[in-house]
Amino acid sequence: MAVSEPFELHKKIEELLDIRAFIALKVYLSEQNPVDIAEAFDVLDERELSLCFRLLAKELAAEVFINMDTEKQKALIEGFNDARLRELLSEICPDDAADIVEEMPASVVSRILKHTDRETRDAINEILLYPKNSVGSIMTTEYVSLRRDMTVAEAIEKIRRVGVDKETVYTCYVTEKRKLVGVISVRRLLISKDEDILEDLMTTEYISVLTTDDREEAVDKIGKYGFLAIPVLDKEERIVGIVTVDDAMDVMETEASEDIAQMAAILPSETPYLKTSAVRLWLTRIPWLLLLMISATLTSKIIASYETALAACAALTAFIPMIMGTGGNAGGQASVTIIRGLSLDEIRLKDTFFVVWKELRVALLCGLTLAPFAFLKVMYLDGLYAEPDGIRISLIVAATVVFVVMLAKLVGCLLPLLVKTIHLDPAVVANPFITTVVDALALFVYFALASHLIPALSGG
Amino acid sequence: MAVSEPFELHKKIEELLDIRAFIALKVYLSEQNPVDIAEAFDVLDERELSLCFRLLAKELAAEVFINMDTEKQKALIEGFNDARLRELLSEICPDDAADIVEEMPASVVSRILKHTDRETRDAINEILLYPKNSVGSIMTTEYVSLRRDMTVAEAIEKIRRVGVDKETVYTCYVTEKRKLVGVISVRRLLISKDEDILEDLMTTEYISVLTTDDREEAVDKIGKYGFLAIPVLDKEERIVGIVTVDDAMDVMETEASEDIAQMAAILPSETPYLKTSAVRLWLTRIPWLLLLMISATLTSKIIASYETALAACAALTAFIPMIMGTGGNAGGQASVTIIRGLSLDEIRLKDTFFVVWKELRVALLCGLTLAPFAFLKVMYLDGLYAEPDGIRISLIVAATVVFVVMLAKLVGCLLPLLVKTIHLDPAVVANPFITTVVDALALFVYFALASHLIPALSGG
Numbered sequence: 001m002a003v004s005e006p007f008e009l010h011k012k013i014e015e016l017l018d019i020r021a022f023i024a025l026k027v028y029l030s031e032q033n034p035v036d037i038a039e040a041f042d043v044l045d046e047r048e049l050s051l052c053f054r055l056l057a058k059e060l061a062a063e064v065f066i067n068m069d070t071e072k073q074k075a076l077i078e079g080f081n082d083a084r085l086r087e088l089l090s091e092i093c094p095d096d097a098a099d100i101v102e103e104m105p106a107s108v109v110s111r112i113l114k115h116t117d118r119e120t121r122d123a124i125n126e127i128l129l130y131p132k133n134s135v136g137s138i139m140t141t142e143y144v145s146l147r148r149d150m151t152v153a154e155a156i157e158k159i160r161r162v163g164v165d166k167e168t169v170y171t172c173y174v175t176e177k178r179k180l181v182g183v184i185s186v187r188r189l190l191i192s193k194d195e196d197i198l199e200d201l202m203t204t205e206y207i208s209v210l211t212t213d214d215r216e217e218a219v220d221k222i223g224k225y226g227f228l229a230i231p232v233l234d235k236e237e238r239i240v241g242i243v244t245v246d247d248a249m250d251v252m253e254t255e256a257s258e259d260i261a262q263m264a265a266i267l268p269s270e271t272p273y274l275k276t277s278a279v280r281l282w283l284t285r286i287p288w289l290l291l292l293m294i295s296a297t298l299t300s301k302i303i304a305s306y307e308t309a310l311a312a313c314a315a316l317t318a319f320i321p322m323i324m325g326t327g328g329n330a331g332g333q334a335s336v337t338i339i340r341g342l343s344l345d346e347i348r349l350k351d352t353f354f355v356v357w358k359e360l361r362v363a364l365l366c367g368l369t370l371a372p373f374a375f376l377k378v379m380y381l382d383g384l385y386a387e388p389d390g391i392r393i394s395l396i397v398a399a400t401v402v403f404v405v406m407l408a409k410l411v412g413c414l415l416p417l418l419v420k421t422i423h424l425d426p427a428v429v430a431n432p433f434i435t436t437v438v439d440a441l442a443l444f445v446y447f448a449l450a451s452h453l454i455p456a457l458s459g460g
Numbered sequence: 461m462a463v464s465e466p467f468e469l470h471k472k473i474e475e476l477l478d479i480r481a482f483i484a485l486k487v488y489l490s491e492q493n494p495v496d497i498a499e500a501f502d503v504l505d506e507r508e509l510s511l512c513f514r515l516l517a518k519e520l521a522a523e524v525f526i527n528m529d530t531e532k533q534k535a536l537i538e539g540f541n542d543a544r545l546r547e548l549l550s551e552i553c554p555d556d557a558a559d560i561v562e563e564m565p566a567s568v569v570s571r572i573l574k575h576t577d578r579e580t581r582d583a584i585n586e587i588l589l590y591p592k593n594s595v596g597s598i599m600t601t602e603y604v605s606l607r608r609d610m611t612v613a614e615a616i617e618k619i620r621r622v623g624v625d626k627e628t629v630y631t632c633y634v635t636e637k638r639k640l641v642g643v644i645s646v647r648r649l650l651i652s653k654d655e656d657i658l659e660d661l662m663t664t665e666y667i668s669v670l671t672t673d674d675r676e677e678a679v680d681k682i683g684k685y686g687f688l689a690i691p692v693l694d695k696e697e698r699i700v701g702i703v704t705v706d707d708a709m710d711v712m713e714t715e716a717s718e719d720i721a722q723m724a725a726i727l728p729s730e731t732p733y734l735k736t737s738a739v740r741l742w743l744t745r746i747p748w749l750l751l752l753m754i755s756a757t758l759t760s761k762i763i764a765s766y767e768t769a770l771a772a773c774a775a776l777t778a779f780i781p782m783i784m785g786t787g788g789n790a791g792g793q794a795s796v797t798i799i800r801g802l803s804l805d806e807i808r809l810k811d812t813f814f815v816v817w818k819e820l821r822v823a824l825l826c827g828l829t830l831a832p833f834a835f836l837k838v839m840y841l842d843g844l845y846a847e848p849d850g851i852r853i854s855l856i857v858a859a860t861v862v863f864v865v866m867l868a869k870l871v872g873c874l875l876p877l878l879v880k881t882i883h884l885d886p887a888v889v890a891n892p893f894i895t896t897v898v899d900a901l902a903l904f905v906y907f908a909l910a911s912h913l914i915p916a917l918s919g920g
Binding site: 031032033035156159160163169170186187190191204205207222223224225226227228245246248249250252253256257259260261263264265266272273274278279281282285286288289290292293294296297299300301303304307310311314315317318319320321322324325326328329330332333335336337338340341344346347351354355358361362365366369370373374377381382401405431432435436439443 | 491492493495616619620623629630646647650651664665667682683684685686687688705706708709710712713716717719720721723724725726732733734738739741742745746748749750752753754756757759760761763764767770771774775777778779780781782784785786788789790792793795796797798800801804806807811814815818821822825826829830833834837841842861865891892895896899903
């Protein structure tokens with residue numbers, strides 16, 4: 001039987017609460033997935049929540065708690081007496097506790113830290129010290145460590161003993177004076193003989209990350225090698241924690257969302273849309289809108305300087321949006337492709353020449369394909385065949401499209417690479433920013449061609 | 461000791477090949493990670509490759525092979541005699557074999573199928589039958605199945621016996637006449653007593669997917685619940701395979717890349733940038749460029765119909781790019797946010813009203829913030845304070861910005877939701893498409909306001 005959807009789960013909880021069937025509710029909840037329970041609890045009111053939360057067994061309660069909304073967590077903690085808070089905290093591992101502590105107001109934080117044991121408190125504080133996007137900030141300090149002289153039977157025995165408290169038991173770490181000397185999977189242990197010695201089975205050529213590495217480094221390696229966890233070392237090569245694949249997936253999703261937001265000129269935010277207030281959304285959007293609006297002064301200036309030409313040949317104005325639009329789209333295609341490639345490590349700085357050469361060829365192909373269509377569109381769809389300078393203007397528009405697509409693709413691929421060179425995130429110069437640059441270039445090419453090729457203008 | 465980087469690995473291979481130190485090379489390769497070896501092998505020439513590949517032990521050879529480029533795989537297969545091909549294929553599990561078969565030309569495919577055993581061949585064919593984005597196409601048919609009356613000791617014994625051939629041993633499936641009756645993790649087995657019966661330990665309220673579900677469904681569930689694998693059922697609730705977390709991570713990355721590509725008006729492609737030819741890139745980019753260029757006819761028509769007004773007040777033209785740009789950016793911010801929310805399941809269709817109401821408030825905030833800056837920019841940066849109609853035009857531009865931002869955000873949030881309603885991918889209407897719609901609206905508002913508020917125009 002498959003589990004209930006969160007929505008059904010919430011309905012069922014309300015039903016059982018209404019008829020005060022607490023025992024039935026307790027049994028029902030004990031069979032559900034903690035992630036779903038948390039989702040259903042998030043929509044209960046405070047009184048119901050406190051009542052339902054009491055019905056959960058210790059371990060389940062902790063798992064539900066770490067998956068709940070910050071607001072609800074805060075409400076629950078404020079309702080707990082010291083003993084219950086201590087009990088809950090004893091079930092939560094340091095990296096989850098650190099996540100919670102980060103979101104809570106200072107008064108709640110000090111209460112949490114007061115009621116955790118010393119070891120956990122130190123671990124929480126250590127995790128909180130790592131910079132926001134570092135491996136240290138997403139690692140867990142709970143892993144199984146083994147000794148190299150253990151037999152397979154001894155190792156399995158130790159895993160069975162300590163495994164219940166550890167984040168993952170499936171990859172174990174062989175250590176010596178806290179230095180990591182090898183890695184071994186439970187699968188390897190299981191398919192080996194009881195009397196084999198770990199030293200002979202473990203991988204000594206392991207792959208690891210440093211606490212200070214960017215968290216994407218850990219995610220990329222876990223993804224690339226298909227690991228369930230990756231060991232995290234400090235500068236002295238001592239193991240201080242691990243990053244597990246489920247946390248890596250969360251980071252991967254967050255990083256993709258951040259890249260997408262930045263490409264659309266939005267400051268990244270980690271809160272889901274529906275839970276973000278209008279004012280907060282405004283704050284993430286207004287800076288770029290304002291900056292891009294002001295920088296459009298460049299295009300205004302270019303148009304203003306050709307005002308007489310435009311007055312002499314009014315038909316030219318009609319194609320400004322099409323030319324700018326095509327340039328913007330062509331540039332955006334290039335920049336977004338390069339930014340994504342850089343972020344997946346498929347493209348590196350040393351490939352710059354290769355990238356530029358490829359984009360130039362693509363641009364030429366695109367430009368030459370678009371040009372005849374642009375000519376025909378201007379002549380017939382826009383009806384310029386009837387005007388005296390019709391053919392000439394259509395040719396100018398078609399030629400401009402070729403130049404603009406070439407320039408746009410060049411800017412679109414070079415800018416992200418340039419920004420990467422100076423160690424900034426390429427996503428910040430994406431689409432809208434490149435469009436602003438390309439808009440100016442497009443207008444410039446358009447008017448330059450027009451003033452050279454239309455006699456009335458070049459005379460003026 | 462950490463492993464070598466792929467680049468160093470390649471250098472080392474070339475060194476050892478040069479001095480013909482094959483034994484040393486064999487030992488060296490046996491210590492490296494298969495993913496890195498594959499990366500290094502991809503840049504060897506055919507003769508070197510065939511030589512090096514021979515040095516790999518059977519199991520390692522298979523793992524290296526499945527991580528190599530299609531071209532290199534093809535070259536290797538063509539160089540193999542039947543016995544070697546059979547040996548290699550016997551080490552590759554059906555889902556990886558299906559991936560390879562999908563990329564190979566027909567002649568190679570029939571040779572592959574001829575040299576796999578019947579059971580594997582059936583499994584490959586079955587996987588190939590599932591539609592491209594379905595769960596069936598990414599699942600593996602290799603999993604550990606247990607019986608409900610087994611003891612923990614018996615279960616561990618069975619895992620130790622069959623585990624070497626299975627994709628993952630960490631989540632086991634309790635089946636009865638091929639029906640899935642429960643799920644149990646190796647961790648749970650390890651921390652339980654030897655004599656406990658699976659029936660009492662297993663989770664019967666498991667979470668699963670269907671072969672015909674969208675592959676994103678499996679990825680979302682694995683991510684949400686932090687699973688290492690999820691069982692895949694057919695319509696009769698029989699288990700036919702599993703999706704593992706490492707495959708889910710690959711799909712997650714591919715899907716994010718596809719969304720990003722579509723948002724930038726590029727047809728998605730699964731090949732990495734550097735390995736895609738210029739002609740292929742052109743094919744992914746030209747359709748949208750062409751369509752968007754043609755649809756700009758709308759903006760040309762609007763401008764053409766106001767040609768006399770523009771001629772009477774030439775200063776108006778200079779602000780067309782700024783107004784269209786601001787609209788495009790504001791609309792893009794909204795659409796990209798909503799599309800990402802929809803794709804992460806953070807936003808659902810039933811939230812439409814809520815989303816529109818939020819976007820309208822954000823739009824009003826953004827518009828009202830931008831308006832005074834737009835006014836000041838036009839007056840002073842663009843120098844309209846010196847012109848007779850300067851204040852009037854500045855006011856018109858500022859008012860247009862407010863309207864355009866409102867319209868753009870509305871279109872930007874509504875269009876993706878609308879497209880989702882008719883079961884299409886919202887990403888296809890992203891940024892560039894919305895910009896085209898918003899461009900037309902923006903020009904319309906601008907000229908409408910101008911012709912009503914500037915006496916010379918409204919008279920004309």
